[in-house]
Amino acid sequence: MSVSEKSSPERRTLDQKMGQLSAVMMPLIEIGAMGFATYVFLYSLCIDYLLSPSPDYRSRGISPRRGTAIALMSIYCLLVLIVLLTWLRMLQVIWTNPGIIPLGHPDSEKQDVSWMGMEKYDAFISDYEGNPQWCDKCHNWKPDRAHHCRELNRCVRRMDHYCPWAGGIISEGTHKFFIQFLFYGALYTTFSWIPIAIFLAERIRVMGSKPGVWIAMLPLCGIFMIFAVTMFFMTFWNQSINYTTIETLQRGGVHNIAMLATRRDPNTQSPRRNSLSHNSREKPNVLREVIRSDGREYVVFQTQPFVNPWDLGSMENLRTIMGNSILQWFLPFQMSPCINHDDVKGQYGWSREVLDMARDWERDHPDRRITLLSNTRRGRRRSS
Template sequence: MGPAHSVNSTVRAMAVIIPSFLALSVGYALYAVTDYTLMHRYYREYDMASQAVGLTVIYSVIAALMLVTYIRLLCTIYTNPGVVPLGPKYARDFYENNMVKQRKGNAHDAQRSLCEEIRAGFGKPPSAGMKKGDAAKSKTPESNGEHVDLESGLADSVPYGGVGSQTPAGPDPRLDPNSPGLEHSYTKDVFECTADGRPVWCMPCGTWKPDRAHHCSEINRCVYKMDHYCPWVGGIVSETTFKYFLQFTLYATIFCGLTIGTTGNALWQSRQRHGGTDTRVIVALALGSVLGLFSFSMFATCLNFVLQNLTTVESHQLKNRVRMMAVRIKLNADPVPGSYNTITYPLSVNGSPPPPQYGAVQIPALPAKTVGSDATTATREATGTFAPESENVEVPDPFQVNRNARAARRRATQTALDAFDAFDARDLLAHRTFAIVPVPKGMNVWDLGWRGNWISVMGTNVFDWLLPIRGSPCSDHTSTESRYSLSPAFQQYCAKMNLPSVHEMEERHRG
């Protein structure tokens, strides 16, 4: 994974100039504090040798930690910025060929209004959330199923083939049941989705967004757990770099605080002893104050987000965005009208066999057995008697009939079992049903409590907290439950909805 550069040439230039300015500022502060202020002023002129040596050691250690975390941050930004892989080229070309050229006026307002009505009518019949006139308008050639907007729950996107966009020149890649990358979401037990049960689709990247991913317009890529684009560090701050960014701002704040305290005291000593000032000390004090204020504000903001398990983007969306979560439930469980809908993966394809059903095998009924000729059977049915009309009719042995019936039943059962076993264990597990659960506004489904949130980002021991050695534990997405750990509040919310437990299906399948 290479570096993610800004698409704006001005921002790219600032991403080079600002880090260079920071390096020069830190270099000048090191000279002004350690060499000039501590050694020249404190040690020689003011006869404060012990204070000078002690402050020099502390100042050097903090400067070294700040430098190491900054280098680690820059290296990670350029080698592993945390961007989501792009989708297939045909999906990206579809977006490029059908890019919206008009995003103003009534077209965008009409689309936003329609999306709000879809939200308001979620869980109701299709006509419940619309007015009478809107229902007629919805039956347009653009919404007949050929070019359906799968992000209808997001008002900030214009659908392909919808109001305000050009007519698509090819099949919509979002409607492909075998769309590459879709399995990365439904193989988890819980994932973020839209109102139709599919993951969120990113049109520019041509791929399905993973949980907590956000499309950064600055680099034109989706980013895992994106926080912000920071020209001060020359790149994107995401789940792979957030920990190092917090450590860097911490050491930068301490470094600037030591600079302010040391130079401020030296300036006061100079005025008391000589009644004058020193330009070099004043410049170092000014730089420490400006950079210290910036670094402290960034550290306080990042620390607050860590303790809440939020990002800058999520903090703006938490109170206003309608979030939907797909929660795995019992296979083929019926939806609950008014509460949630369901969707089963893999998505069906025309002509494909239905997904396997768990439970008892359905055995076909045996054909009726006849005794004697057809005419004799018809006469018996009409008269209600089964006595033979003549002695020449041979009546089969009733025990032989029963044996034949049992053999036929065994053959039918074995045929059904063979068809059922055609789906191996992997195929059975691949079919999953999800409840589309609307999350109340303001609920953070990733909030694990301040302790769990801290561990998910910073690690489990003090060395992980202070040293930029290992990445954040939240960067590990191997769990089958979800990409990120779910909050107890969301789990309790799902329990109150009485979702059909998936464990019942699994236990029955094992039995």
């Protein structure tokens, strides 16, 4: 539990106000910096220096370079446009539906609250008793991978982090647009300073002048470029291994997973034992078996440390956020596939290690079956 999760209601209100204020101030600073960069790049460099240099420039041998000016202006405008488009799309989802979990009644305790539809899943992240995880501050259940955000004072689905620079929460709904924003932001900030540096060197050489606004552009773009490039590679790498930033910080821990189990029809055969692969693996760590009041039976497994239960392989991990086509990867329109939680197997896909764990248990319990495995096999048959 983080420090913020132990804090008082007053402290939480203060965190919330500070978070909301910073999510307004930081974007305003960025918009101001973009405005300044646009003035210097488009007007001072492209129009005033390259497209139609003043008589003073011409008398020093600086002639118009219309082709260069138009090419630079076109690329700059295109990059600004795509940066703004991805940013606005991200803000739209931040303000409308980033994946915020509804608040429960302040007096409700977990034994009184229904599972918020989580009973439909074959498997979910659970506590030691086999219940979904509970948030004391929201008074509601936490879906898999949800985390309580102190700035919003709410649980958010697949929360990555709260980013004042982007203008709000990075979660399952906004992660894709955040990655695109960083990618195009990295291209934009890199492109903005290189022509300035080249023509600044020319001006110093030919005219001996050192315009302050051109010089100011270099550290300004440089700082934002380092920030955007670093964040892009970090975020993209985390997504390729299917970890959010929060999960990366918690890496190494174990996960409790409750899996629905049913009694096997005595007439059906249990899966054939593959002694080689079975015996070569450790026995699954089962914390307990639970029978709920409605008769549903759950087996609560615990993963080994460092096992990522959501790792589906690099490409599939990226597809769950970025989309299933190249257009979806680069254009900020369609939402990520992972916001769809209709699959009864789980709220997100389960890794091979999780399925192996269930398979090993099933082989030791020939009279029982884990519904996650039956539905996985059925899904494969349907897709083949």
